[in-house]
Amino acid sequence: MLGAGSRAMAADARVLKINTLASASAVNVPLQSALRSGLGEIAGFAPAEMRPTAKIPQIAQEVIAGAADMGDADIASTLAAAEAGADLKIIGLSYNNTDQVIVSNADKTKSLADIADRGGTIAVNSIGDFMYVMVLGALAKQGIDPQKVNFIEMGSSGDRARALLAGRVDAVPMHIEQAEQIKARGNYQVLVTPWKEYDDWFSAVIMATSGWLKADENKKAAVAVLKASLTAFRKTDSDYAWYKTQVGKYASSKDLKAADDTLLKPVWQQLTGEIKAFSDMEQLNPDAFAKIMPVYKQAGALKGTLDLGKVIDRTYLEQALKELA
Amino acid sequence: MQLGRLTTNILGIVLVLILWQAVGMHLGDALVATPVQVAKALPETLTDPEFWPALGLMIGQMMIGYLLALAVGIPLGIAMGRSRPVFTVVKPWASMFIVVSAAALVPLLIILMGRGLLFRTCIVFVATLWYVVVSITEAARAVSPRLLDVAKSFSASDFQRFRFVILPALYPYLLIAARIGLIHALRAMVTAEMFIGAGFGGLLNNAGLDLSTAPLFGLIVVLMLVSAGATELLRRVAGRAAPWYASRTGG
Amino acid sequence: MAHLSVTGISKTFGTVPVLVDQSLEVEQGEFVALLGPSGCGKSTLLQIINGLIPADSGRVVLDGEDITGRTGSGRGMVFQGADLFPWRTAIENIAFGLQVKGVGKAERLERARHYLELVGLRGFENAWPHQLSGGMQQRVGIARAFCIQPSLLLMDEPFGALDVQTRDILQDELVRIWEAEPKMVLFVTHGIEEALYLADRILVFSKRPARVLSEIKVPFARPRHDDMKLDPEFLRLRREISELLRHDLEA
Numbered sequence: 001m002l003g004a005g006s007r008a009m010a011a012d013a014r015v016l017k018i019n020t021l022a023s024a025s026a027v028n029v030p031l032q033s034a035l036r037s038g039l040g041e042i043a044g045f046a047p048a049e050m051r052p053t054a055k056i057p058q059i060a061q062e063v064i065a066g067a068a069d070m071g072d073a074d075i076a077s078t079l080a081a082a083e084a085g086a087d088l089k090i091i092g093l094s095y096n097n098t099d100q101v102i103v104s105n106a107d108k109t110k111s112l113a114d115i116a117d118r119g120g121t122i123a124v125n126s127i128g129d130f131m132y133v134m135v136l137g138a139l140a141k142q143g144i145d146p147q148k149v150n151f152i153e154m155g156s157s158g159d160r161a162r163a164l165l166a167g168r169v170d171a172v173p174m175h176i177e178q179a180e181q182i183k184a185r186g187n188y189q190v191l192v193t194p195w196k197e198y199d200d201w202f203s204a205v206i207m208a209t210s211g212w213l214k215a216d217e218n219k220k221a222a223v224a225v226l227k228a229s230l231t232a233f234r235k236t237d238s239d240y241a242w243y244k245t246q247v248g249k250y251a252s253s254k255d256l257k258a259a260d261d262t263l264l265k266p267v268w269q270q271l272t273g274e275i276k277a278f279s280d281m282e283q284l285n286p287d288a289f290a291k292i293m294p295v296y297k298q299a300g301a302l303k304g305t306l307d308l309g310k311v312i313d314r315t316y317l318e319q320a321l322k323e324l325a
Numbered sequence: 326m327q328l329g330r331l332t333t334n335i336l337g338i339v340l341v342l343i344l345w346q347a348v349g350m351h352l353g354d355a356l357v358a359t360p361v362q363v364a365k366a367l368p369e370t371l372t373d374p375e376f377w378p379a380l381g382l383m384i385g386q387m388m389i390g391y392l393l394a395l396a397v398g399i400p401l402g403i404a405m406g407r408s409r410p411v412f413t414v415v416k417p418w419a420s421m422f423i424v425v426s427a428a429a430l431v432p433l434l435i436i437l438m439g440r441g442l443l444f445r446t447c448i449v450f451v452a453t454l455w456y457v458v459v460s461i462t463e464a465a466r467a468v469s470p471r472l473l474d475v476a477k478s479f480s481a482s483d484f485q486r487f488r489f490v491i492l493p494a495l496y497p498y499l500l501i502a503a504r505i506g507l508i509h510a511l512r513a514m515v516t517a518e519m520f521i522g523a524g525f526g527g528l529l530n531n532a533g534l535d536l537s538t539a540p541l542f543g544l545i546v547v548l549m550l551v552s553a554g555a556t557e558l559l560r561r562v563a564g565r566a567a568p569w570y571a572s573r574t575g576g
Numbered sequence: 577m578a579h580l581s582v583t584g585i586s587k588t589f590g591t592v593p594v595l596v597d598q599s600l601e602v603e604q605g606e607f608v609a610l611l612g613p614s615g616c617g618k619s620t621l622l623q624i625i626n627g628l629i630p631a632d633s634g635r636v637v638l639d640g641e642d643i644t645g646r647t648g649s650g651r652g653m654v655f656q657g658a659d660l661f662p663w664r665t666a667i668e669n670i671a672f673g674l675q676v677k678g679v680g681k682a683e684r685l686e687r688a689r690h691y692l693e694l695v696g697l698r699g700f701e702n703a704w705p706h707q708l709s710g711g712m713q714q715r716v717g718i719a720r721a722f723c724i725q726p727s728l729l730l731m732d733e734p735f736g737a738l739d740v741q742t743r744d745i746l747q748d749e750l751v752r753i754w755e756a757e758p759k760m761v762l763f764v765t766h767g768i769e770e771a772l773y774l775a776d777r778i779l780v781f782s783k784r785p786a787r788v789l790s791e792i793k794v795p796f797a798r799p800r801h802d803d804m805k806l807d808p809e810f811l812r813l814r815r816e817i818s819e820l821l822r823h824d825l826e827a
Contacts, residue, residue: 157534478648
């Protein structure tokens with residue numbers, strides 16, 4: 001039901017190319033909703049052309065190569081690229097805090113130490129990504145030698161969950177909704193709750209290159225993307241019914257799309273409550289990043305030579321917050 | 326005899342289904358969904374509004390790269406098989422490219438040409454071309470020199486020997502190359518689509534997130550049927566167009 | 577008057593001399609057998625006359641025309657293993673030479689049918705070569721050579737791959753067809769009996785490099801019959817040639 005005016009506007013509305021993960025879980029839905037529909041409600045912008053990407057490091061690579069305007073990229077590959085000399089800016093957070101939990105079969109495994117003692121195996125998406133670092137960090141916190149644990153690359157969380165069900169691996173990081181779903185299939189319990197271990201562990205960021213951000217129209221686009229994201233985050237925090245409809249539209253898994261309140265409501269409560277996954281991207285600041293850097297350094301994923309103040313750029317977030325106020 | 330073959334085929338399929346059912350019941354649907362569970366999940370998959378457009382898009386876009394690969398690969402393969410200089414120049418490239426998997430090229434090609442039709446055509450073309458070239462080359466090299474001598478002794482010109490000996494001798498191999506190429510084209514297309522979460526590959530990605538493997542296996546079964554159907558179609562074309570070959574191999 | 581004149585042919589493969597200054601003449605309607613041990617070079621001489629192998633020196637003149645180093649014109653070749661085109665039916669194989677010459681389809685098939693019937697294959701027009709026995713395949717091979725109505729028929733051990741019974745039958749068939757359409761024949765064989773039974777004249781070749789050890793006029797009248805193989809003269813000639821060859825091999 002566009003009026004004549006807004007239709008004219010829609011005609012020359014800008015379509016941003018944004019690279020993102022190939023699969024959207026419960027924690028990804030607000031950003032997906034913001035970019036796929038919310039952005040279109042901002043004057044001068046159409047819904048973004050979302051470009052799902054199966055290999056996580058490829059997201060940042062395509063932004064650096066100029067094949068995409070912005071990326072919803074993982075923090076490890078983004079900072080690693082910046083360390084390698086790519087002129088990148090992190091301008092927002094895809095979510096404020098991770099929702100990943102490490103799950104095991106409680107009949108066999110009671111703790112991470114159990115796994116280390118018998119030389120067990122943990123499956124991650126890919127070696128070196130935020131999930132891998134997160135597990136290493138958890139091991140380090142409990143004083144466990146990571147050399148005693150085997151890591152294997154298993155790809156998507158669905159494949160990881162199946163590996164756990166088959167008893168092929170001892171523990172697997174997965175999204176909280178999957179941790180809920182898998183409980184129905186045996187005595188599967190959460191072994192580590194990273195957001196409790198680290199306070200905040202943000203794993204995905206909204207990023208672009210400095211070169212791209214120089215043009216005024218791109219600056220405007222960056223603000224628009226953040227406005228749409230903040231709006232979706234706030235709506236998620238305040239309105240479960242809205243969030244549920246967005247999950248039905250934008251979640252990748254059919255199981256999650258069709259999830260009823262008994263599954264989804266507790267997930268939403270955790271995401272917005274305990275985890276504080278959304279709100280206003282408060283964690284986008286060098287201090288918060290600095291807190292997690294040692295874990296990345298320890299894991300060998302980053303050298304830690306980066307001036308975080310130069311990579312993290314709050315300008316567009318401040319502008320977006322001001323315009324929304 | 327035809328009937329006997331049919332019975333054997335059906336018996337083989339039934340045996341596999343029984344085995345699959347047994348394994349699935351033993352391991353549970355999160356690991357291996359049983360054929361019965363897959364059959365139950367299929368109607369929902371087939372009525373998903375995204376399914377048919379995704380399948381059509383995949384096959385349609387794949388055909389462009391595939392046909393291009395045949396159009397380039399067949400003449401190139403014949404030239405390589407029949408001309409020493411062409412063989413010497415092209416063979417090292419063919420051996421090199423044929424071992425590079427589509428999955429390894431996808432990231433590079435995405436950065437070079439985006440994710441649109443150009444990228445998909447290109448990845449299918451690259452993944453298919455060299456299999457076509459290599460099989461045609463081998464066939465062209467193997468064309469019987471004695472039969473070429475027969476033609477020559479009947480004073481056939483170079484063109485007549487190409488037209489009356491080399492082409493018909495290659496005919497069955499053209500269709501074999503087309504069949505091998507099709508399998509590689511389909512595989513490359515699915516790999517590419519899974520990588521960028523588009524089309525049928527995107528559906529496979531999403532189905533892989535669910536704990537039950539029934540919808541995923543349903544999509545894989547569809548993929549197998551597409552592949553088997555297309556190769557069977559090519560086999561029939563071959564049988565009709567090259568009856569001397571079909572009646573010799575009993576196909 | 578049809579006439580073949582071959583003079584001063586020499587041929588060396590690498591450093592191995594195969595033929596040194598060989599000459600021969602064939603008169604109209606004459607059936608000449610080239611007899612010698614396997615690998616002596618008699619087949620090479622035939623291929624030089626056929627034009628498939630270039631000679632190092634020497635000339636081949638057929639019916640007054642110098643045809644050295646060229647194929648076609650006036651010669652029809654029957655190959656050892658029949659060497660039919662597997663993608664052509666019997667009648668299409670027979671019509672091949674006419675098709676190369678550009679004879680229209682209806683006419684060439686009509687002429688091919690005549691030769692198909694002449695070699696006793698009526699009813700097998702549309703059979704594929706692999707559906708025919710070895711003897712039947714060679715009948716097609718003979719018909720294919722006759723169909724272009726050459727003045728010189730070249731036969732390179734045409735019955736060498738057949739079993740004895742089939743060979744005996746085909747020898748009689750060949751003579752019958754040849755008597756119906758007489759022409760010059762050069763028949764390469766290593767079978768003494770075969771040469772005596774078929775030829776008017778036999779050139780007995782030495783081991784490599786081939787040279788004519790002896791020229792034998794076969795004294796038997798035509799039509800010939802199987803029982804002539806028991807004739808004392810036949811047996812005497814057979815022994816004489818056999819000893820000639822053995823003596824040469826042991827020298």
